[in-house]
Amino acid sequence: MFEARRPLGEYGRADLPVRPALWHELNPDGTLTVHPPRHCPRRHPVPESGTFSWIVALRLHSLLCHRCRDDGHADHQWALIDPAYEQAEAGNATRAGLELVAVAPHEDAAPGRIELHLDGHTIGAATLVVCPQDRLGVLEHVQVDDGIRRRGYGRILALAAFSRLDWYTDRAYWVRGDRRVRALRAAQRGAGYAWTTTLIENTPEARGFAEWLPLPSVGEPRYCRHMLDAAAQFTS
Ligand SMILES: [Zn+2]
Ligand SMILES: [Zn+2]
Structure with a gap:
């Protein structure tokens, strides 16, 4: 899921804000389904304007919202954790x-x-x-x-x-x-x-x-x- 979206190059920023926007769902058979966020905090849809990447410094995935960035918001990338x-x-x-x-x-x-x-x-x-x-x-x-x-x-x-x-x-x-x-x-x-x-x-x-x-x-x-x-x- 994340791998397909991982861009070339990895981010190393350890000071990114962290959002509790990942959700692991436990299925009745004991397996897990991972639900990534569908929107950024400003409700921009991830499929159209989001990019997931891997933050080496945090060992967490992150979400970058291109619309937030293009709109000039300083916070447009967040590390994700469940x-x-x-x-x-x-x-x-x-x-x-x-x-x-x-x-x-x-x-x-x-x-x-x-x-x-x-x-x-x-x-x-x-x-x-x-x-x-x-x-x-x-x-x-x-x-x-x-x-x-x-x-x-x-x-x-x-x-x-x-x-x-x-x-x-x-x-x-x-x-x-x-x-x-x-x-x-x-x-x-x-x-x-x-x-x-x-x-x-x-x-x-x-x-x-x-x-x-x-x-x-x-x-x-x-x-x-x-x-x-x-x-x-x-x-x-
Ligand atoms: Zn008690
Ligand atoms: Zn956004």
């Missing part, structure tokens, strides 16, 4: 390009972390707690290093966190497929989880992020007793 699917775990991270790395909690309902790595260096992280019994998730903190803001990193961290719905430590479900397929299955099982967030900073940037979050409200975390118990053990 935050629910394109996640590594600490043990199998490649340490090359831009990678979401999931660091599982030590026990149920304790804090876990999604880190964003660039060539193996942590440049951002989201902290979250998830309780599979109460089907609750709390996004506690999203942080991106200074100097690399406004690239969409906070958004992909938040979306990656929302896809982590069954971080059990003592019950490994066996599901056909590779680790990423297992992650998608977990997301399906977890549909219907209620997510809340802790307080969001009172800065324009943070408020914009809060408004973008696909949640009914922000800044009102809902912790269940399992989360509180895990937190008490964690600190004692």
